[in-house]
Amino acid sequence: MQHNQPVETLVETMLESCMGSRVGRLHRLVDRQFDQHLRPLGLSVPQMEVLSALTLIGRPVKPSFLADVLSMERSTMSRNLSIMQERGWVEPGDVSATGRSMSVVISREGVLKLESAETAWREAQEAVVAALGTDAPSTLDDWLNKLVADR
Amino acid sequence: MQHNQPVETLVETMLESCMGSRVGRLHRLVDRQFDQHLRPLGLSVPQMEVLSALTLIGRPVKPSFLADVLSMERSTMSRNLSIMQERGWVEPGDVSATGRSMSVVISREGVLKLESAETAWREAQEAVVAALGTDAPSTLDDWLNKLVADR
DNA sequence: CTGGTTATGTTGCATATGCACCTTTTTATG
DNA sequence: CATAAAAAGGTGCATATGCAACATAACCAG
Known part of the structure; x- marks a missing residue:
């Protein structure tokens, strides 16, 4: 196996920039917020x-x-x-x-x-927007449009 | 049940701005990209x-x-x-x-x-970054830091 | 060292998700 | 209208995820 760069560098690149990992973590954190509020309602x-x-x-x-x-x-x-x-x-x-x-x-x-x-939705929504900033929803919309565009 | 606004407005507010929905969709779309590349490797x-x-x-x-x-x-x-x-x-x-x-x-x-x-990772990564723009990874980092901060 | 407290690991239960297939329904074509 | 092709629905299989509850290990005070 010929590697032009050591494993550390590959791994660092992955963890430093990996979109799969980032989006996964974002999903876990945000989804938990909403889930904790909505779950009592089934x-x-x-x-x-x-x-x-x-x-x-x-x-x-x-x-x-x-x-x-x-x-x-x-x-x-x-x-x-x-x-x-x-x-x-x-x-x-x-x-x-x-x-x-x-x-x-x-x-x-x-x-x-x-x-x-x-009410539950509003509480979760406010908590997340307060944490991420008011630009987050529109930024996400932008991303979603781009992803759906080249499909 | 007293509602100050019709259901349509509530629903529109939810769909227009809901962070849970947006992050969920983002996760589905991005995860699929990576999954399609990584799955053949198990x-x-x-x-x-x-x-x-x-x-x-x-x-x-x-x-x-x-x-x-x-x-x-x-x-x-x-x-x-x-x-x-x-x-x-x-x-x-x-x-x-x-x-x-x-x-x-x-x-x-x-x-x-x-x-x-x-190789599989790089292909998925490039596809997603190409679609979302080069700012996306750092924007996500910013969000993740904020979410982890107030926990 | 012992007993209580806390951190940690695990399991039951439920939902979500995607792909590969297969079945059914719809639609287009001759 | 019949049949082929395409779209849609659904199942089996595997993984991921979280909460609640429980079991176990680590830790701390006396």
Whole structure:
């Protein structure tokens, strides 16, 4: 094995600049904040994402569309929706020619669940924004747009 | 239930600014990039984080210390290390008075595994930095420092 | 040295995530 | 309309993650 540089240098480069590591740590730290606030309500961050998106869209949507909007894999969305449907937060949307439904909508209970999380969400949000600075949300938006652009 | 604002506004506020949602999406998108490059080598991002950190530290460390450095829960680190020890990438460090070891070090095989990932890591890293801009790593560092500060 | 306190490691439970496959549904084409 | 192609949904497998609760080890005071 020929290495032009010792292992230390490679490792330093990795730890000093690795985006995978940084984003992972950021996710662990921020997600914990929200989770600690939302968990008592029996709500997770991805579940809140789905309920918010469904409310905002306001019509039956295909899970694959939702997955695309939230940058999730179809398989992940499939499982997340299963749990939420069991709890009655979402329900099948309009049916197609074959009689089956390929879309979901938020239910009345889903709306109530989302509303019940308002205070908890606000507390977590304020804590994180206070720590990172008010520019953080727009910076993240910028990054997300760029990532989705070259896909 | 008295709401001063309609649900739409609450939801819009959530989706428009929610840090939990943004960080989650960022994690999904970036992690996928690295995962697609590292997976063929049988290496995950958190595993690479542990190997890098162990190499950089260069001495036996307690799992709880490692967990703290990488902003992981002790329980998560415990499980991640189990997998890595099964594969021989890490091994018990020096033993204490009771005969058991409460520390781990990277093994020779762990070093080799980390080295084998160099090219794959570089490709993922370059793709992500190219998309987000060269400022992204330092911005993330800034955020991570702030989050760890008020803990 | 012993007993209590604290740090640390581990396990049960639940959710999230992605890929590789496979199945089903939809859509396009002849 | 029938059939091929494409899109969508869902499962198996593996890892990651956190909290709560418990077990064990280290440490400190008396």
